[in-house]
Amino acid sequence: MISEKKNLILRELEEGTGAAVSATEDFSGLRAGLRIWFSDFEVKHGPVAEMRAYGLRGHRVELTFGNFSGMVLDQIQRAQLEDIQLARALIKSIRPEVEVTIADQTLTDWTINSGAFRMTAKVRDQARPLEDSAIVATCRDVIVPMMAAMAELIGYDVIDDKPANEIAPYEGAILASTVKRRERNPRNRLLCIRLHGEKCIVCGVEPQHIYGEAGSIIEVHHLEPLATLTTPRPYDPETDLVPLCPNCHRAVHTRRPIPWGTDELRKMREELHG
Ligand SMILES: [Zn+2]
Ligand SMILES: [Zn+2]
Incomplete structure (x- = not known):
């Protein structure tokens, strides 16, 4: 039963x-x-x-x-x-x-x-x-x-990591916090993994294959966040979220405010490692 x-x-x-x-x-x-x-x-x-x-x-x-x-x-x-x-x-x-x-x-x-x-x-x-x-x-x-x-x-456990007294000073900051919220929302992560799996789309690493039980560390990246500042388009959770390993995710966000594109990062890797 x-x-x-x-x-x-x-x-x-x-x-x-x-x-x-x-x-x-x-x-x-x-x-x-x-x-x-x-x-x-x-x-x-x-x-x-x-x-x-x-x-x-x-x-x-x-x-x-x-x-x-x-x-x-x-x-x-x-x-x-x-x-x-x-x-x-x-x-x-x-x-x-x-x-x-x-x-x-x-x-x-x-x-x-x-x-x-x-x-x-x-x-x-x-x-x-x-x-x-x-x-x-x-x-x-x-x-x-x-x-x-x-x-x-x-609205179960809504993630809001903005301190209560902090008012976003400019539009870019509001957008950045929206992006962070989307990337950290467990339901967005769940959807992203259901649709795209747990393989990093830049380097191809699948942490679960490397670390086994400790490998649930794939992260969710929100594509094209600030680039759309001038021509905003509606958010689409099915196409705007991609899985990245923690290394590649850190790497795309080294450029601010607009992160490196996943294609750009892939190209940088290929130039160094063929
Ligand atoms: Zn990666
Ligand atoms: Zn990201």
């Missing part, structure tokens, strides 16, 4: 979303499942993901809101367009074989307007759906992006 895998599931979700997650067995349906929610909210006060077996070879995950989610829903109404785009991009990053549906809405422009919101994902193609590897795959493929999307919309 899926409910017996609770600890495995909690570990995967906490690692994947960076948020504290709680779960309880749920015997209300035909098959025992697991109800999963953010520990910071009570189960009735926020988004809840329910995971159950589906057919003989699959899992079904349904995300709904508890009966007393009013405050969380209000908070979601205040989400910025950028948070909404990131949430949508996270859901879009679920592999296409998984059937994701949102009641009465499309996957490209969904929003959460009421507690009736319902998102369902069906994973069908698992040979042994009750084995740990299949459970872990559904957590990583489906539940992590779903919960991360909700965390982004709710």
Whole structure:
């Protein structure tokens, strides 16, 4: 039964979303499942993901809101367009074989307007759906992006490293802090890794292959941040973020205010090392 895998599931979700997650067995349906929610909210006060077996070879995950989610829903109404785009991009990053549906809405422009919101994902193609590897795959493929999307919309642990009394003196500084916030946002990092993997796009190093367990050090770089000062274009989390190893990331930011381009850095490396 899926409910017996609770600890495995909690570990995967906490690692994947960076948020504290709680779960309880749920015997209300035909098959025992697991109800999963953010520990910071009570189960009735926020988004809840329910995971159950589906057919003989699959899992079904349904995300709904508890009966007393009013405050969380209000908070979601205040989400910025950028948070909404990131949430949508996270859901879009679920592999296409998984059937994701949102009641009465499309996957490209969904929003959460009421507690009736319902998102369902069906994973069908698992040979042994009750084995740990299949459970872990559904957590990583489906539940992590779903919960991360909700965390982004709710504004879970918003990163703001600007001291409260510091007022950005010029537009470049405002932009630089926006870039830093995007690069440090754990959900942007998650999306970037889901879309591009963990290989540095400049030097090709994949830290996990070198350091194993200690190798989760790939960083997220925001392309073209200050160059667009004169002609700003809308931020796109799918194309504007790339993975860089910590060395290359430090290297691109040695030029200020406009960092070296990743192509420029690659060329510098090639000139020295062929
Ligand atoms: Zn690198
Ligand atoms: Zn950067």
